[in-house]
């Protein structure tokens with residue numbers, strides 16, 4: 439809700455009377471506050487929350503239950519999106535993608551978007567810059583042929599954007615030359631660790647373990663949204679729109695629908711990636727210098743990860759200890 443006048447709305451009175459939630463009651467703002475809000479965007483606390491769903495490592499990644507197949511699991515994943523009216527963005531690792539071309543065709547047939555995730559999932563931090571750019575360009579040409587137009591979005595493998603300034607800048611220039619928009623993530627998470635454990639469980643038909651992991655998956659992703667809401671409030675002074683990162687794996691095929699229903703029940707609307715990336719926060723400077731792959735909400739403030747990143751590390755450690763025998 440936008441409150442542009444100096445009068446309090448009826449909803450505020452109802453809140454005071456305990457008839458509505460606290461977020462519906464807003465103190466009238468001064469003109470100076472309104473100016474600041476132009477810079478920082480409209481608070482999502484006062485409007486519908488937005489979230490874009492992005493899926494990395496297409497066409498497919500990881501183990502499946504006996505008798506299951508990537509085309510069948512991919513169909514379940516796409517059903518979960520289509521049934522909820524979601525236009526997801528999938529990021530393709532192009533090398534050998536043609537051997538599973540039917541999966542990518544299914545994404546396009548459902549009206550989903552595909553973006554570049556390099557040809558070999560090449561890590562910018564370990565590859566030479568020229569090899570990395572070649573890998574980006576090869577995937578670019580493959581996807582342009584597949585889709586009939588150039589892909590618009592690029593997702594860095596491991597969210598590694600360059601571990602020192604010159605490499606980071608040169609990679610960004612190469613992406614701009616290809617007219618890419620970087621598909622930043624806000625809700626980074628350890629779903630890929632849970633998916634590894636889940637793949638091992640379903641492969642052995644261990645129903646009890648796979649169900650425990652499925653419950654952990656739902657709660658972990660919801661906790662991720664809560665965490666990055668808190669980071670957004672601290673960094674921006676408002677609740678941010680989100681880009682959720684998951685991967686094309688059996689855990690998502692079997693259980694992303696439960697996550698999406700919970701997310702929607704929290705008041706989020708599913709939107710295409712472009713709508714979230716239009717938020718002014720993605721125009722802020724990337725201030726992070728280092729080797730970690732991070733949420734955009736950490737990258738826009740030099741000390742954000744040191745202040746908030748304990749959540750990411752403790753969740754990953756907890757998942758490893760609970761479901762992967764503590765392995766790194």
Ligand SMILES: [Zn+2]
Nearest residue numbers: 494495595596
């Ligand atoms: Zn990836």
